[in-house]
Amino acid sequence: MITFEEKMARLGAALSEESRAFTRQVLDLELRNRFGVRTQLPEEFAARALKAVKARPQEGDGE
Amino acid sequence: MTLKNWRSFHGENSIEFSVNPNQPITLILGPNGAGKTALLNAFTWAIYGEFTEGFDLRNDLINHEALAVNSSEIVQVKLVLSDAGKEFVITRSATAAQQEAGTNDVFVSIDGSTDLEESIHKLLPKALKDLFFFPAETFGIAKVLRSDDRQHETSTLEIDTAIRTLLAGDVYDNAIRDLRTAENSGSLKSTRRVSDDAIGQANDAWSKAQAELAEAERLKEALPALLASARADAERAQKIAEQYDPAKIEEWQREFAKRSTVVVTAKTEVDRANDLYLQLARGAYRHFVAKAVPAAIRRLDAAEACGLIPPRIDGQVLQRTLDEGKCLLCGEKLSDHGTHRVKDLQLRVADSATALRGLEARSDLKNFVERSDETLVRLRASVVDLASRFENVASPAKDANFVHLRATVHECIALADRYHKRAESSLEDFKAAEQPEQPTTNVVQIAVAKQLVVRELEDRIAALPGRIRELQTARDAALADLTAKSKGSKEAINKTEAIRLLDDSKAFFQAARDGLTEYGRLDFERAINQTYKDLVRKPYELRVDANFRISVFDGSEKPVAPSQAERVLLLISFLGAIARLAPQYQQIAREKAQLRKVGDVTTSAAEGFPVVIDAPTSAFDPRYEREVVQALPRLLPQIVIPVSDGSVGLWEEIASSIGRVYIMELTSKGQSDQTVRWGGKDRVICRADDSVTTRTKIVQVI
Numbered sequence: 001m002i003t004f005e006e007k008m009a010r011l012g013a014a015l016s017e018e019s020r021a022f023t024r025q026v027l028d029l030e031l032r033n034r035f036g037v038r039t040q041l042p043e044e045f046a047a048r049a050l051k052a053v054k055a056r057p058q059e060g061d062g063e
Numbered sequence: 064m065t066l067k068n069w070r071s072f073h074g075e076n077s078i079e080f081s082v083n084p085n086q087p088i089t090l091i092l093g094p095n096g097a098g099k100t101a102l103l104n105a106f107t108w109a110i111y112g113e114f115t116e117g118f119d120l121r122n123d124l125i126n127h128e129a130l131a132v133n134s135s136e137i138v139q140v141k142l143v144l145s146d147a148g149k150e151f152v153i154t155r156s157a158t159a160a161q162q163e164a165g166t167n168d169v170f171v172s173i174d175g176s177t178d179l180e181e182s183i184h185k186l187l188p189k190a191l192k193d194l195f196f197f198p199a200e201t202f203g204i205a206k207v208l209r210s211d212d213r214q215h216e217t218s219t220l221e222i223d224t225a226i227r228t229l230l231a232g233d234v235y236d237n238a239i240r241d242l243r244t245a246e247n248s249g250s251l252k253s254t255r256r257v258s259d260d261a262i263g264q265a266n267d268a269w270s271k272a273q274a275e276l277a278e279a280e281r282l283k284e285a286l287p288a289l290l291a292s293a294r295a296d297a298e299r300a301q302k303i304a305e306q307y308d309p310a311k312i313e314e315w316q317r318e319f320a321k322r323s324t325v326v327v328t329a330k331t332e333v334d335r336a337n338d339l340y341l342q343l344a345r346g347a348y349r350h351f352v353a354k355a356v357p358a359a360i361r362r363l364d365a366a367e368a369c370g371l372i373p374p375r376i377d378g379q380v381l382q383r384t385l386d387e388g389k390c391l392l393c394g395e396k397l398s399d400h401g402t403h404r405v406k407d408l409q410l411r412v413a414d415s416a417t418a419l420r421g422l423e424a425r426s427d428l429k430n431f432v433e434r435s436d437e438t439l440v441r442l443r444a445s446v447v448d449l450a451s452r453f454e455n456v457a458s459p460a461k462d463a464n465f466v467h468l469r470a471t472v473h474e475c476i477a478l479a480d481r482y483h484k485r486a487e488s489s490l491e492d493f494k495a496a497e498q499p500e501q502p503t504t505n506v507v508q509i510a511v512a513k514q515l516v517v518r519e520l521e522d523r524i525a526a527l528p529g530r531i532r533e534l535q536t537a538r539d540a541a542l543a544d545l546t547a548k549s550k551g552s553k554e555a556i557n558k559t560e561a562i563r564l565l566d567d568s569k570a571f572f573q574a575a576r577d578g579l580t581e582y583g584r585l586d587f588e589r590a591i592n593q594t595y596k597d598l599v600r601k602p603y604e605l606r607v608d609a610n611f612r613i614s615v616f617d618g619s620e621k622p623v624a625p626s627q628a629e630r631v632l633l634l635i636s637f638l639g640a641i642a643r644l645a646p647q648y649q650q651i652a653r654e655k656a657q658l659r660k661v662g663d664v665t666t667s668a669a670e671g672f673p674v675v676i677d678a679p680t681s682a683f684d685p686r687y688e689r690e691v692v693q694a695l696p697r698l699l700p701q702i703v704i705p706v707s708d709g710s711v712g713l714w715e716e717i718a719s720s721i722g723r724v725y726i727m728e729l730t731s732k733g734q735s736d737q738t739v740r741w742g743g744k745d746r747v748i749c750r751a752d753d754s755v756t757t758r759t760k761i762v763q764v765i
Contacts (some may be wrong), residue, residue: 004582004662011574019567026568028468030238031655035181038237046251049561056560 022052064109066761067139067156068126070101073727076761081722082458084700091705091761092739093727094749098704098759102727103677106196109140109155111189112167115198115677117764128758138162141188146646148172154185166497169260174410186230186649187672192742194641198677222611225641227649230657240284243277251558260683262555269559272538279531286527290520297513302388304510311472322490329483332452336476343469346442349435350465356428363425372418381409439465444469453478459668467754494597551596576588582662583648584611590640590666594727595667598639599632635679635691639698673701680710689713696720708739708748715741722765731757 012020024050029041065077080089092578093099106115114121125138139156150173154367158166187195209483227233245251247502252270380391385403389396397405443459446468450456455479459471499628542559549555588607595605603623604616613633614622625633643666651660679695692713695702705727714721730750737749741764752758 004578006660007578008658011571014569015567017563019571020429022564023568023571024624025243026238027234030234034231034234034237038241041237041241043248043250045242045245045565046248046561047107049245049564050557051248052564053560058179 018052018056036054064105064143065139065141066102066105067141068129068136069105069138069140070124070761071096071098071127071757072101072761073126073128073758076759078725078761079723080673080701080703083699083722086720086722087696087698087700087702088717089701089723089725089726090714090721091703091725091750092711092741093728093759094708094737095704096731096757097727099707099727100677102705103196103198103675104144105140106675107192108167109142109153110167110183110187111154111192113189113192115193115196117198118512122162122165124157125159129560130159134159141677144183144595145185146347147482151183151186152437153180177639188225188230190225191641191645194225194638194674195672196675197638197679202689211639216561223580223583226587226644226648227579229645229652230579230583230653232576232579232657233497235572235579236284236465238572239576243280243563243574245567246273246565247277247561251561262545262552264546265541267546270547271543272534272541276531276534276538278525279534282523283527283531286520286524288496290303290517290524293513293517293520297510297517299695300506300510300513304506307506309507315433318493318678319490322486322493326486326490329479333476333479336449336472336479338450338618340469340472340476343442343446343465343472346438346465347469349438352431353464356432360425360428360432363421363428372421377406378409381405385409390601393607442468446475451474507548579657579661581609584609585662586664586666587611587640588645590644591636593666594639594643594668594698595633595636597697598636599690605633605636618659628684628690631679631687632691632694633674634694635698638676639668639671640666640675641733642699645666645672646670669700670696671699671701673703674699675703675705677705679704680705680706680713689716692717711739711741721765726762726764728760728762729757730755730760 012023015023026045029044030038033041064080065075066072066696067075069076076445078089078091081087091099091102093102100115100118104118107113107115108124125136131134135158136158137158139154141152141154144151144244145151145190152172153171154170155167156169169180170181171180191689212545220463227245252266332592363372384391384397385402386634387401390401406428442465443461443463446463447458450458456471456474463471536694546556546559549559584607591607592605595601595603602617604618606614606616606622608614615625615629615633617623644664647666647670648661649662651657654660674685680691688710692710694718695704708726726739726741726746726748728747730752732751732753732755734749734751736747736751738745739748740746746762
């Protein structure tokens with residue numbers, strides 16, 4: 001059986017760079033707010049996800 | 064630990080626990096009633112403000128003797144712990160008013176600086192309270208051991224939750240929940256009226272599919288807790304129902320009904336006899352009338368025979384005869400004698416109306432006699448019937464009069480009263496002496512209903528994974544459809560892409576959360592096998608299933624059924640495994656290395672959290688007791704064991720593994736002086752003192 005680390009590494013590798021970066025942000029915010037008030041986090045995540053998507057290079061950009 | 068006025072511990076008492084891993088045991092010997100369980104609860108109260116299951120009188124913490132001397136005395140427990148080079152101090156106290164209200168004050172410091180109570184709970188998570196501070200007498204936690212005949216047994220301890228708590232797995236739980244909420248955030252929904260019908264419909268379909276999936280996922284998380292609670296409820300209800308013996312209750316109720324019926328019947332007889340007596344009393348005058356009336360009738364008959372009634376001579380004719388001094392029929396002059404006779408006759412027939420009333424009276428009297436006879440016959444029949452119900456009462460004669468009848472009824476009343484009192488007394492005695500414990504409500508029905516709730520929840524939980532897969536497929540299809548139809552609307556595309564991003568992240572955290580449980584289970588399985596081998600050195604293999612239930616295998620593929628003693632050893636191994644994992648998992652959590660290290664953790668007796676096990680051998684047959692006592696030093700680097708002085712000899716056999724020994728010296732009235740022998744010396748363990756109700760003092764032996 002593969003170890004937990006391998007399993008999570010594979011799962012992480014399957015994520016896009018954007019998803020990995022976003023997941024790191026989520027984990028950081030959750031850790032930072034673990035014992036604090038967390039009611040704003042869902043809206044924060046939604047806003048950050050939207051911001052990340054908007055920041056994508058548009059078709060034709062950079063070409 | 065320092066106790067101040069804690070339950071039976073009067074004044075201040077301190078215990079310094081052994082911290083030598085080669086002598087891991089701190090033994091606290093105490094006679095029954097000295098407060099061993101109270102000592103265990105001093106830990107749980109100080110750290111969590113809570114008590115172990117079955118600990119009574121929770122609002123009665125302050126030592127009574129101290130409170131009697133000074134009503135402002137408080138109860139206080141102070142614990143000093145050290146971990147990773149830091150010193151943690153927690154002090155919890157309560158005044159009399161606070162203990163009554165169930166409140167208290169708590170003060171926490173770390174290395175001398177004030178800190179939050181939560182910092183102690185990070186060190187010793189509340190989810191593991193029942194493991195670190197274990198009332199062995201309540202062995203209910205042994206339900207983690209798998210049992211094929213009672214598959215639905217539950218434990219108050221959720222092991223997966225406990226393991227995730229040690230690993231700070233709540234962060235992953237929170238992330239999943241927050242991401243799910245984010246996916247339904249208003250900022251990711253269409254904020255303006257969708258003009259394109261196709262996009263509008265696709266958006267609605269997506270929202271609906273997403274909401275259904277979110278609800279199913281929410282249920283997947285929420286239902287296990289509900290199920291655990293429902294199982295605990297069902298088990299409690301079952302235990303309550305089992306306390307009552309339906310056969311005994313039915314038999315008692317039948318006997319009660321029988322005796323109650325006898326009372327009611329006897330009372331009916333008393334009432335009936337009294338009523339009959341009343342009727343006879345009301346008719347008592349008839350007894351006299353029965354003699355007087357026939358005499359009156361006879362007189363009236365005689366008067367009639369004499370021609371006085373109805374009168375054959377009119378009174379007016381007699382008056383005229385006297386007025387004229389001659390007979391109106393023959394004209395002969397009246398002599399003096401004749402005049403006298405006529406006057407005499409006039410007196411008797413003077414009032415013809417009175418004579419007529421005499422006739423009427425006779426007729427009434429005759430009717431009355433007739434009715435009296437009927438009444439007498441009827442009452443006589445009733446008395447005969449009543450008398451027939453009493454074996455010792457003779458039936459009245461056929462011509463019995465009222466007096467005779469009353470005598471018979473009087474006899475019946477005395478007997479009926481006696482029978483009634485006897486029946487009542489029998490019923491009262493029965494109620495007082497033989498009443499089995501009976502529920503006030505139908506506990507069996509309640510238990511069945513609660514079991515049905517459990518089954519329903521189990522069915523729902525079993526169906527959820529398949530349902531979630533279906534909903535995920537539907538949701539993905541709806542999102543793909545929406546994405547396809549949103550071409551041209553940049554805002555709509557951005558929102559669907561943001562949802563995909565959130566979804567990817569959520570899937571990652573879900574895998575992490577599930578992995579913490581699954582690989583934590585593997586660590587736990589390895590740890591419990593190691594602990595079990597350290598303890599009993601038996602060639603058993605222990606397997607931990609997905610629900611953290613433990614099965615024992617002896618090399619074959621079929622699990623073996625452990626004996627009661629083996630189950631307790633397994634349970635102690637279970638405690639040891641968690642306590643050994645605890646410091647490693649907390650270190651992993653501190654390093655934020657959960658996803659890298661969980662699943663590869665190995666444990667040993669050299670490292671582990673301390674545990675307090677109250678009376679660990681109380682459930683044992685004496686021949687297993689030695690085995691457990693010998694094994695305990697191999698369990699963990701620090702174990703605190705409050706134990707009865709009864710088996711002190713066994714503990715002395717492992718004296719080299721015991722770092723500290725204390726005696727809980729009990730002083731009370733009605734107690735005889737007793738000693739316990741340790742290290743070749745007799746030590747006082749009980750003192751008699753009629754001036755003291757109960758007082759415990761902690762005395763250090765080594």
